[in-house]
Amino acid sequence: MLTDTLAGLLLLLTGALAGVLLAVEVAVVPMLGRLPGDRYREVHRLLDPRFDPLMPTVNKVALVAGLVLTVYGPGTDTRIAYAVTEAGLVGVALVSELSNVRMNRTIDTWEAGRLPGSWTATRERWARANRYRTWLALTAFGAAIVGVTLR
Numbered sequence: 351m352l353t354d355t356l357a358g359l360l361l362l363l364t365g366a367l368a369g370v371l372l373a374v375e376v377a378v379v380p381m382l383g384r385l386p387g388d389r390y391r392e393v394h395r396l397l398d399p400r401f402d403p404l405m406p407t408v409n410k411v412a413l414v415a416g417l418v419l420t421v422y423g424p425g426t427d428t429r430i431a432y433a434v435t436e437a438g439l440v441g442v443a444l445v446s447e448l449s450n451v452r453m454n455r456t457i458d459t460w461e462a463g464r465l466p467g468s469w470t471a472t473r474e475r476w477a478r479a480n481r482y483r484t485w486l487a488l489t490a491f492g493a494a495i496v497g498v499t500l501r
Contacts, residue, residue, distance in 0.1 A: 353422055356415040357498050361491075363412035364435060367442065368491035370405060371484040379477045387465045390473060391457060398454050406446065413439050416494070424501060431497035438490025442483045449479035 378397065382390055416439060419432040453476045460466065 353419060353424070354501075356419055357423075357501060360412055360415040360419060360432075360435065361494050361498050363408050363415065364439070364487070364491040364494040367405065367408050367412065367439075368484070368487040370401070371442075371480070371487045374401075375481060375484045379480060382473065383477065387469055388462055390469070391460050391462065391465065394454075394457050398458075402451070402454075406443075409439055409443055409446075412490075413443070416490075419497065423497065428497050428500040431493050431500060434493035435490045435497060438486045438488075438493060441486035442490065445479050445483040445486065450476060450483070453479070 382394060385393060413436065416432050416436045420429055420436055423429045423432050453472055456472065457476075460469065466472075
């Protein structure tokens, strides 16, 4: 019973995580890429508090559910699918913390009208890191679907 509940929760959370990151990738990143420097800084700073702390919390809860299912899931194939889910979720967390969150903090320090000369490179690195974590989240979601299906 507990594993059934956790499987549903994992599916919901990985789907939400993948959906949000995919929406950011296909809609927000291209929009940000077209903005001039000061507008980019302003819009980026407005977006960040909307995603943090919600999305890291979603990822952490999914990690806990996935870990339990990786250990206690029914059958080897199911546990392997959940282990792949876990790998994707860990990847999302690492890319987020080591790349996107650090760049968000840097962007928050930029002064209006006085952007660093490297601001476009930072924007490109942020977008590239977001693309990586989007693929990792989609992989995690796909593996969670497989795990639930194999149950």
